[in-house]
Amino acid sequence: MNAVAVDGVWKFYGDFPALRNIRLEAPEGGCLALIGRNGAGKTTLLRTIAGFSRPGKGRIEIFGKEPRDIQARRRMGYIGHGISVYDELSALENLTLYGKLYSLPDPHRAALEWLERTGLARVAHGLVREFSRGMRQRLAVARAFLHEPSVLLLDEPFTALDDRAIAVLQSLLRDGLAQGKTIVMSTHQLREALELATHVALLNRGQVAFLGPCTPEMVSDPGYVYARYGEGG
Amino acid sequence: MRFARLVWVVTVKDLRAELRTKEAINASLGFALVILILFSFAFERSIEGVREISGGLLWIVFAFAGTLILNRSFARELPNDCLDALIAAPIPGSALFLGKAFANFVLVLAVELVSLPIFGIFYNVQWTQQLPELMLVLLLGTWGLTVIGTIFSALTVNIRLREVMLPMLTYPIMVPALLGAMQLTSALVAGTPIGPDTSSWLKMLIGFDLIYTAVSLVLVETVLVG
Secondary structure, three states, X not given: OEEEEEEEEEEEEOOEEEEEEEEEEEEOOOEEEEEOOOOOOHHHHHHHHHOOOOOOEEEEEEOOEOOOOHHHHHOEEEEOOOOOOOOOOEHHHHHHHHHHHOOOOOHHHHHHHHHHHOOOHHHOXXXXXXXXXXXXXXXXXXXXXXXXXXXXXXXXXXOOOOHHHHHHHHHHHHHHHHOOOEEEEXXXXXXXXXXXXXXXXXXXXOEEEEEEEOOHHHHHOOOHHHHHHOOOO | OHHXXXXXXXXXXXXXXXXXXOHHHXXXXXXXXXXXXXXXXXXXXXXXXXXXXXXXXXHHHHHHHHHHHHHHHHHOOOHHHHHHHHHHOOOOHHHHHHHXXXXXXXXXXXXXXXXXXXXXXXXXXXXXXXXXXXXXXXXHHHHHHXXXXXXXXXXXXXXXXXXXXXXXXXXXXXXXHHHHHHHHHHXXXXXXXXXXXXXXXXXXXXXXXXXXHHHHHHHHHHHHHO
């Protein structure tokens, strides 16, 4: 079964088609890396899959349900460009808040557990505004994983992460894949992404230029997909 | 039950965040007090004159000061893209809206409750003669302002000039609620209880609150996601 299915999706900003007839699937337990140059439509596609905006045309399904369906949202975790945690609240308050919003049985315990897993337990009661950038990013990771989502939508997850946060995130993503979670991530950091990816989609000017399994050539030479299928390839 | 719990979670989060920074409440309270004090020098302070203008003066101050709080309602979610996480969370848009509206209601009401005694002192008015009815009008009028302000705060959150746009969009829509609240407040401050002459304003205020609450609850998902 496909965890994420995108069928003939168009997205317009005014008259400009940011996404043009996108068709792709992310199989359950797989990792789909969305790659492409700046402005190719990766973020727009991920945000549309996440349900932040509706497609102009076409259909998106998360485990067979529309992205705005409450059940679909319960199974989805999202990391975008922002860390999506409140500066005025402590790390523990932030995670407990999201635990409550996701109706976890014991939000406080889940929050403490994820603070431990991301190495933030000692600053659990510290306000986020006092955190370093790396700590904030690890908290963002904890926030996205808190409710044990089945599908992770990650927009440039490795960008601006410090070494420790990259290690934490990669370890969590590997564990997630081993547990059968599905990952859809957009990225420019091809090496990190292709190490995890089972499938690759190359977007070019809002269209899918290539969609297929991640091959050893791609992993050994991250520029391979661009060279072969990108503009001028 | 789950819906009520989600509303409560959002309300508590907003109030906690605001009380930690005090950004909106301080600005709103300061604005309300300055305007009340300045107007006290501008107007003739005969008992009759003050009673006549009391409703208009108070509700204009409440509306202007309240906008400073309402402007922050969804704008508070912009730093760190917190709005994305709220929209992605499995909570109905209506729960998010109501949670924010309740938090705004509490904050605007707090500003009003501090402003009233200041009004009484500076304008030398015995405003507590019909206190229970005045409180009822305060609650209804404030809910009307809050509902409109919260939904338009969601609508204008991504607009660059939202601080200007929010009052421009909301004040014309608030007119019926403000008009009702002004008329009732003037009468109540003058010591006249709500009677046949003024009960129609009360009904209009209640109707306004019900209609705009229902409309906002229906529209909020579209406003947030498009």
